[in-house]
Every structure is written in C-alpha cells, then in structure tokens.
Amino acid sequence: xxKVKQSPSALSLQxxxxxxxxxxxxxxxxxxxxxxxxxxxxxxxxxxxxxGTKENGRxxxxxxxxxxYSTLHIRDAxxxxxxxxxxxxxxxxxxxxxxxxxGTSLVVHP
Amino acid sequence: EAAVTQSPRNKVAVTxxxxxxxxxQTNNHNNMYWYRQDTGHGLRLIHYSYGAGSTEKGxxxxxxxxxxxxxxxxxxxxxxxxxxxxxxYFCASGDAGGYTEVFFGKGTRLTVV
Numbered sequence: 469x470x471k472v473k474q475s476p477s478a479l480s481l482q483x484x485x486x487x488x489x490x491x492x493x494x495x496x497x498x499x500x501x502x503x504x505x506x507x508x509x510x511x512x513x514x515x516x517x518x519x520g521t522k523e524n525g526r527x528x529x530x531x532x533x534x535x536x537y538s539t540l541h542i543r544d545a546x547x548x549x550x551x552x553x554x555x556x557x558x559x560x561x562x563x564x565x566x567x568x569x570x571g572t573s574l575v576v577h578p
Numbered sequence: 579e580a581a582v583t584q585s586p587r588n589k590v591a592v593t594x595x596x597x598x599x600x601x602x603q604t605n606n607h608n609n610m611y612w613y614r615q616d617t618g619h620g621l622r623l624i625h626y627s628y629g630a631g632s633t634e635k636g637x638x639x640x641x642x643x644x645x646x647x648x649x650x651x652x653x654x655x656x657x658x659x660x661x662x663x664x665x666x667y668f669c670a671s672g673d674a675g676g677y678t679e680v681f682f683g684k685g686t687r688l689t690v691v
Contacts (some may be wrong), residue, residue, distance in 0.1 A: 511668065525637040554620065556680075558636060563635065564609055564678045570620035571622075 471495045472557050475570035481545045481576045491555035493536040498560050500531045500538045503505045505552040507573070515541070545576045547559075581605060584669050584683035591690050597649065597656040599686050600621045600671030610652040612636070612644060622667065627652055661689045671690040 473492045480500040481487055489502065502514040515522050517538065524547075531538040538555055552573045556566035582603045585666065591597045608629050613621040613636075623636030625644035631636040633644040641663060652671075656663055666687050672680035 493605065499678070501681075509666065510684050513679070513681060515628055516679040556621075558678060564672070565626050566678070566680055567623070568613075568621040570618065 470569070471559075472547050472555060472569040474488070474553075474572050475553060475574060477570065479572045479575070481489075481542075481549075481574065483545060483547060483576055483578050484514075486543050487545065487574075488542070489540045489553055490540045491557070491569055493557050495532060495536075495557060495559040495567065496561075497531075497536065497538075497557035498510050499558045500529075501556045502529055502538075503554045503556070504526060504549075505554065506568055507551060511554070542574075547576050547578070548574045550574055582669055582671050582681055584641075584686050585668075586686060587684065588687045591656075591659045591688065591691070593690055595659050595661060597659050597688065597690075599647045599654040599656075599667055599669075601683060601690070602650050603649065603652075603671040603681075605667075605671060605673075605681075606649060607671035607673050607681075608649075609678060609680075610646065611670040611672075612642075612652070612654045613649075613668045614638070615668060616665050624654065624667075625628065659688045661665075664688060664690045669674035 515529040519532045519533040526543045528541040536565045611626040612624045627646040645653045670680040671682045672678040
C-alpha cells in the first residue's frame with residue numbers, strides 16, 4: 469500500500485472559502501514537506517515541518533508524528549491557490565529520501 | 579533560495595537511444611535526487627546521491643543509471659530509452675544535517691518515440 473496517502477485526491481473550492489488537505493503516513497515519518505505544483509509544473513516549497521505547526525499567510529500546516537498525519541489548511545482560497553498539492557515524508561532510518569503522496573488537485577473557482 | 583537547474587527542459591528521444599538528463603545545484607547541498615512524475619503516481623524516486631562519487635538506487639531504478647561527478651552535478655542516464663520512460667523528470671537537492679528539506683528544479687519533459 470501507499471506509504472504516504474493524500475486525501476482528497478481532488479477538490480473544488482469557491483473563492484473565499486476554507487478547506488483542509490490531509491496526509492496519512494504508514495511509515496514512521498520524522499519530517500514532512502508540503503509543495504504546490506503550479507499550472508506551469510514548478511514545485512514550490514510551502515512548508516517544511518518537524519512535529520508541530522507552522523503558518524504562512526493564509527496557509528497553516530500541522531504535523532502530528534504520533535498519530536502519523538499532517539494537514540494543510542487553506543483559508544480564504546484564491547484563484548492562484550489552484551494547482552496540485554503534494555506532501556512528502558522522510559522516515560526514521562529512511563536515508564534522507566523523501567517519499568511523496570500522489571497529490572491533491574485543487575481548483576479554486578470564482 | 580535554493581537553486582537547482584535542469585537541462586534540457588524538453589527532450590525527444592528515439593527508442594533505443596541514449597539520453598542524459600543533467601542537473602546542477604549551486605547551494606552546496608550534499609544530497610541530490612532524481613524523481614519521475616506520471617499521472618496517478620505522484621513523484622517516484624529513481625536514484626539519489628549523498629555526495630560526489632555516490633549513487634544509490636531509489637524505488638524505481640530499473641532502466642536508469644546515475645552519475646555524481648561533483649557536489650554540484652547529478653546526471654540521470656537512460657542507456658536504452660523506451661517509450662515507457664516518457665515522463666517528466668525532476669531533480670532535487672537537500673542538505674544532510676539530519677533533516678532534509680529538498681528543493682526542486684523545474685523539470686525535464688522527456689518523450690521517447
């Protein structure tokens with residue numbers, strides 16, 4: 469099975485609304501990264517987390533290593549938030565090679 | 579901000595030909611990675627490296643070789659390209675201080691015909 473499972477796989481939001489994306493891990497994740505792949509295909513770093521919470525503007529992310537999940541909250545969604553969101557986890561003893569989920573495709577519409 | 583540069587950005591290759599994808603990073607990171615991205619699979623690790631002279635197999639190494647001649651450069655080599663290797667390839671780099679935030683290049687779109 470997938471070591472990093474993202475949900476939902478696809479999401480449609482109206483501009484101005486809030487939502488949450490989730491990653492569940494079947495590995496002993498020690499760090500988590502969240503990326504946004506924009507429509508041009510570039511992977512943009514959003515957050516790098518050890519267990520805890522970080523916030524940046526309208527985005528907030530939490531990593532709970534004991535319960536093996538991470539969330540990305542989007543507040544007041546904007547059109548430019550559209551794209552595919554990936555999480556990647558690095559596992560204890562994993563030799564520093566992040567494992568990716570399959571992504572959440574987000575479309576924000578007016 | 580980490581800088582990872584991939585070349586070429588687009589490549590069309592013939593079946594059975596040799597393809598080399600290049601990656602350069604200017605941040606003195608120890609670790610470098612090659613991933614491929616396909617619809618429905620996310621990013622999958624092909625090869626990675628801990629430093630000059632080192633290459634390690636990732637999760638899907640078959641049909642690929644890697645070379646790390648220096649701290650800055652990491653190449654992915656397809657000796658005999660096949661249509662199943664048509665994909666978008668991403669290079670990334672990260673430091674090895676116990677926790678590794680990785681930074682990606684813009685990707686190379688490879689089509690094998």
